Amino acid sequence: MAVSIAVIGKDNAPLYMWVSSGRDELNLQFLSHTALDIIQEKVSPATKTPSDSRELYLGLLYASEEYKIYGYMTNTKIKLVIITDASNTTLRDNEIRMMFRRLHNAYTAAVCNPFYSPGDPLVSRKFDTSIGALVSGN
Numbered sequence: 001m002a003v004s005i006a007v008i009g010k011d012n013a014p015l016y017m018w019v020s021s022g023r024d025e026l027n028l029q030f031l032s033h034t035a036l037d038i039i040q041e042k043v044s045p046a047t048k049t050p051s052d053s054r055e056l057y058l059g060l061l062y063a064s065e066e067y068k069i070y071g072y073m074t075n076t077k078i079k080l081v082i083i084t085d086a087s088n089t090t091l092r093d094n095e096i097r098m099m100f101r102r103l104h105n106a107y108t109a110a111v112c113n114p115f116y117s118p119g120d121p122l123v124s125r126k127f128d129t130s131i132g133a134l135v136s137g138n
Contacts (some may be wrong), residue, residue, distance in 0.1 A: 001037045001091065002099065003083050004033040005069060010077035010117055016122040018131050032081045035061045038053060039071045039079055056104075057097050072100040080104065099134060106130035133138055 003023055007016040010041055019025045038061040058071035072080040077116070080103055084091055110127040111118065 001084065001088070001137055002030065002083075004028040004029075005083075005103065005135070006079075006081040007103075007122060007130060008032070008036065008079040008081065010079075011119070012095055013086055013119070014121070015078075015119075016127070018128075018135070020135070028083060031064075031083055035069045035081050037070055038062060038069075038077065039073060039081075043073060057100055058091070070096050070100070071087070072104065073103075074107075076109065076129060088103060102130075102134050106134070134135070 003020050005016075005018040006014060006029075009015050009037070009070075010113065012033075012045045014029075014032075016026075017029060019028050039058060042058050056072055056074060058073060059070045061069045061081075063069070066086055066087075068084050068086050070084070072082075080100060082096065082099060082103070084096075106127055107122075109130070110122055110124045113124070116122075116124075
């Protein structure tokens, strides 16, 4: 399923990064950050129509030979990026949407912790467990 999952704050600082084992973490971090330019372009007021102003799922941001990068932005401008293998042709758009909904719910549960300060990196065993379940398909 997912090769990498990134949670990026509203100031474009990484809050959480998960990379599957055996993958080039630096390259996947680079891809996550290059996706921010496309996210910014998609959510700019000049390119949005009034009908899609409430849509959080941004869809396929771009695809390379190796990976497909999908984006999602919450109402509070937190960006969620999921990178999948380009060779995985069985993954459909509605499955990616469900992954983002589950990731958004896990993120919301993690930041509702009274000891979490907004903008700090996410360090939570429960969030790690949620990410593990998300990428394993459970």
